[in-house]
Amino acid sequence: MALLVQKYGGTSVGNVERIKAVAEKVKATKEAGHDVVVVLSAMSGETNRLIALAKEFNATPTAREMDVLLTTGEQTTIALLSMALHNLGVDAVSMTGDQIRLKTDSNHAKARILNVETENLQKHIKEGRVVVVAGFQGRSEDNNITTLGRGGSDTSAVAIAAALKADECQIYTDVDGVYTTDPRVEPNARRLDSITFEEMLEMASLGAKVLQIRSVEFAGKYNVPLRVLSSFKDGGGTLISYEENKMESPVISGIAFNRDEARLTLSGVPDQPTVAAQILSPIGAANIDVDMIVQNTLGDGKTDFTFTVHRDDYDQATKLLNVVCEKLQANSVQGNNEIAKVSVVGVGMWNHPGVAQKMFETLGAEGINMHQIATSEIKISVLVDSKYLELAVRALHKAFELETEPTQEK
């Protein structure tokens, strides 16, 4: 008998039949002897409907009032699922973000969770009830209704699981787990039974859009075992936890990638300690995320400074960099918005020094040129021309034998 937090996303509660199917799943979990807290999103489409409605009144509605409006979506689904559970003879009670005292800061539309009180939750659980909680929402300390932003329901679920010290936080979604790479690119991609938080963070941030990165960080921080499962298909999904819990430890867990990269280089800037900050501060001020950064000293008191941004930010970043170029009397700004990033990810690689070599050889054998390389303890990323992305992913997936189950290592 375990305490499980199950989160069902918008497509999982997208219509009457699906909500009834969730009720059946919850009932089955309860009958298997587990305590269950369910966290729900709004029905898919509902959030967009409400946003469109708001726009009829105000082109730029305040974030505070948008939060008041949008939180009705989850409040609706928790009531409906509770009714469906009652109909199946399951004792259940709905609770809003406020009712579980999910306290956040005051950043409307992207609030951060400060605290979850468990007293009310524990009371209902102890009395044998399924508690059906509205995800995505909370209350600020000044008693305003807040929302947690994109993927907020995942974050709610993890926060509740952490506060309750739940045995597992199960994220039901429309994919059945985390794969070695995107199956649309490599049909031989294999579902992973388990993966570490660190690997998942690298996979998620690099474009494997299964879980919101924020909820993975949160789960890692509070050591909440996280499981990704399909709402529509049976199966064990993928368990995300710390390495210690893994029975097997393959060198490489997967190949992640990001199509939408752009690269900018400011060449011939004075090689001084403050120069990186001078280049990046206007970029940061414009709210543009910077990813891979390389500074290459030329030995003549000059340096080339290169970084990547999301392709959507390319034009704006170029403009800002031209201003910097003039100010610093650098040589020129060069850019390329036709590039993609490919990464091999795996906690096993740190004690297998041959990984980088194998990666570079594999890409070289396919005639794929690497524009830039970045490494961390559990990841090696390279930039390649966009047109080579799929080829690179497939070649690396094969080279690291990801299509077959790894053999157990000690």
Added chain:
Amino acid sequence: MALLVQKYGGTSVGNVERIKAVAEKVKATKEAGHDVVVVLSAMSGETNRLIALAKEFNATPTAREMDVLLTTGEQTTIALLSMALHNLGVDAVSMTGDQIRLKTDSNHAKARILNVETENLQKHIKEGRVVVVAGFQGRSEDNNITTLGRGGSDTSAVAIAAALKADECQIYTDVDGVYTTDPRVEPNARRLDSITFEEMLEMASLGAKVLQIRSVEFAGKYNVPLRVLSSFKDGGGTLISYEENKMESPVISGIAFNRDEARLTLSGVPDQPTVAAQILSPIGAANIDVDMIVQNTLGDGKTDFTFTVHRDDYDQATKLLNVVCEKLQANSVQGNNEIAKVSVVGVGMWNHPGVAQKMFETLGAEGINMHQIATSEIKISVLVDSKYLELAVRALHKAFELETEPTQEK
């Protein structure tokens, strides 16, 4: 400069254009120098939509979860009106029933208000903001979401006005005030500029469906001047207050009526003190409201006991009375479900003894037989055959000269 609480019902916020029109009205009130608290219902149709949705999951959803579901309706409208007000440059903030700390008892679907905290409201008002409050909803002391039942938004508005000691509680609806009688029956019916709480209670309970009787009682209890106005038509509406505030005091304010009456008589019951209770207790236990009661002693140790019920309860009441008849060894049960009640209402009548006489003469002159008569200090009601209802209303309206403004009396 006054503090006004304005309540807009479901049809007043029934679509985008109407909500925008409410925003304009609120803006105009604010610009006239008044402080405004707005209380809103859900968009008309929304409550029915949600009830139908609930029924897809459970034929008999619990009242607790229905309350969670239905309160999303008002939460939606308060966000939308706030956005519309912002768009007009009016500083506004939405608040749910919980956020204004509207505390109720735990009777889901028909909760009673215990208390409204004004601290938050006062703070926003003082800072020049329009506060847009969700009507119909509150929180129980054990932190469950509750609703106030039918007409609950009117009650919310009055409770808030009472707590804030507002100068006036204005109920915007789809009629432009209280009339001397139903204009559909008597086209010469005249809108009253003012009426007392007591008269309004008699008018409302007798079928002039302008305001929920509960909100009128509440307003009377806390002496909150109540004004009924049209959302769609300009005009001063009808002010409901205590007699002291009235400049004029006509003898009769209006002719109220109720079509859906039924009358039951248990004849030949023993004339004992406990007999009324023995007859009425099974009726009360079946949740059937009893209205006019007459007990007529025959002088032979027997009595006839007569009362009226709503026509919908006639069959059930007849069944229950047959059981009582046998138990008490009474003669028989007689009934008539083709009757209607007509009442003349007016605080002025208590010192004008001719009112009853004029009423009976008027009906007699039209050949209308009265089955039963009941009087109070401000009302005389008679039962007539249903077919005579409209004729009786028109004849009385004319006899008491209600089509013309009363002359001032001292």
